[in-house]
Amino acid sequence: MSPAADPIAALREHLAEIADLQHVAMLMDWDQQTHMPPRGAAARGQAAGTIERLAHDRTADPALGALLDAAEAAGEDAGLVRAVREDHERARRVPAELVAEMAETAVEAQGVWSAARAADDFAAFAPVLRRHVELCRRYAACFPEVDHPYDALLQRYEPGARTDEVRRVFARLREGLVPLIARIAERPDPGDLPGPFPVDVQRTLALEMARSIGYDDAAWRIDEAEHPFMANPARDDVRITTKEEDHTLAIGLFGVLHETGHGLYEHQIDPAWDRTTVGTGTSLAVHESQSRLWENMVGRSRAFWSHWYPRAQELFPDRLDGLALDDFLRHVNVVRPSLIRVDADEATYCLHILLRFELEVALLEGTLEVDDLPAAWNARTTELLGIDVPSDADGVLQDVHWAHGVLGYFPTYALGTMIAAQLWEAAHVAIPDLDHRLAAGDPAALRDWLRAHVHRYGRTRTGDELLRAVTGGGLDPEPLLRYLGEKYGELYDL
Structure with a gap:
């Protein structure tokens, strides 16, 4: 024919x-x-x-x-x-x-x-x-027809997104997050988990967790990279990377959960879309929603660790024996403004994105020169997070994204975090015993629900179409603010 x-x-x-x-x-x-x-x-x-x-x-x-x-x-x-x-x-x-x-x-x-x-x-x-x-x-x-030049860059990664809408939802996030962070700051800081945590043992635990979520040894691999990421040449060729450090679990362990969330999205797309250009995530914000959901909403939850904490104590007996689960949860959910975005806690994370979004728009508009970027970065960090930046390596040079030339990418991290909270709420409605299942070490119901409602479509449904089908509405920052308020209200007795 x-x-x-x-x-x-x-x-x-x-x-x-x-x-x-x-x-x-x-x-x-x-x-x-x-x-x-x-x-x-x-x-x-x-x-x-x-x-x-x-x-x-x-x-x-x-x-x-x-x-x-x-x-x-x-x-x-x-x-x-x-x-x-x-x-x-x-x-x-x-x-x-x-x-x-x-x-x-x-x-x-x-x-x-x-x-x-x-x-x-x-x-x-x-x-x-x-x-x-x-x-x-x-x-x-x-693209001279766009309302703002930044729209053309933003829409490379988030089709249909507009600069004015991002500004609106980010303003609401800042309005809700700043007072929450201030209230938490009035409470005693639980401190960091005492290390060291040998990196080979971290990898053992991380892979056990990842396999329970959907990491498949026949179709996945894990490597090290300076800036962890996920690559998916094909649905059954998923590559995640990590960067473990022995003084903390936050980078390696939770980083693997994060990249596993990305990889699971690609792995669960309908095979009908193999070798087409729609057999991948529909947008970077929806993609980020999957990594943030598994890393934080699942991976830092009481339900998840009710199952996994005994295994962690077995692997790190010198560090975790005698430490109660409640105390462990406060340690891994500590809220403390920090310099490095990838190390940021859930409450302060989106403020790191707001900073980058504002600077990118200014660079594109020409209201900020590249040579003035470090000073602008440092000033906005102090304003938003209340901390001083000691070096450019820990400030304006910390992310690889600008080296890749991907202006317009950063906002998708915060947009994805909002979408994750919307999906998390919807999943609890659809799976009333979800927390019980996670506490039993069984994430299959959540994984299958995400496959049915998000993953399988690839790019054949837009992010907005997915959200409206699942939640009945579009992008909304309120579920994220509710989630963070409830979570930290319990952990910090606010």
Whole structure:
């Protein structure tokens, strides 16, 4: 049968080529962050630019638009057609040369950032960051119809999101979080868990927990990276990374739960979407909702640790024997403003995102120069979190995202945290004995509920469609504020 006679098959063949290129690009990025020697950056940047350009050309190809029209008329899934058409229309607007230059600059900047952070030398990173900002301005200029240039960057990661709406919900978060954090600060600080916690033992416990959630040794692997992440070249090829430190459980143990949440999303997408460009998470905020839900709402809950705490005591007898579960929970849920975003507690985390969002918008608008970024960062950290920043390595240089040139990405972390709370509330309604099941060491009901209502659709449903189907409404910060108020009200006797 010819492609003209079978437009759905022809469309899927075209999408398979793009998906394969994306597969290669993700493997290259994973290798760069886990195994590639530093001097490989120049060649890797050239290769990454070529792969990105080829994928862009196939996505922007006018033939894809014609295939979409024919497949839509032939009854192909409306969600697939919608998502791919959005990709196609966006790609048509952005020159392939710009896409390649952005990819090449990101690879180069990764190594520059890593060295600059190690040396606490923002000036060494500033030139490549200026290039990234200029490239992002050129990208935003391809979409002159948006209400704000930042919308064009934001919508790369969160389709349909708008800067003014993000400002609105972030203002509500700040309004609710600041007084809660102030009330907690009046209570005694439970302190940190006394280490050390050997990293090999941490890995043992983390993997046992991850396997109970859905980590599959035949389809997953775990490696180390300077900045932990998840990569999913395919539904049955899920790669998570971690960074364990023996003085704390917060980074390695809970980091693995976080990345397992990301990986589970990809692993549970309907196989019907394999080798299409919709067989991945629908947006970064929805993706982040899965990691935050498993890391915090499950992973730091009383129900979860009612099952896992005896095992932790068995593995760390010198540190946890004699420490009551209530005390352990206060330790792993401590609220204490801190410098490093990835180490932040649930109550203060979103304030770290508000800071980055405000600075990114100012950089794009030109109201903030790159050279002035460290001072602006330090001032906003003191204002929002009440702490001083001793070095750029612990401040403006701490995140890898700006090295990757992904302005517009950071807001999805806080948006995803809000979505996680909305889904957490809905899951408790749908599964009335959810806490009892988690306390029995059985997360299957929650995992299966997420598969049915979130994961399986891939990108064939938008984040807003998923939320409205599950909760009856759109993005809402109130469930997160309720969750945090109730949780910390109990832990700190507020």
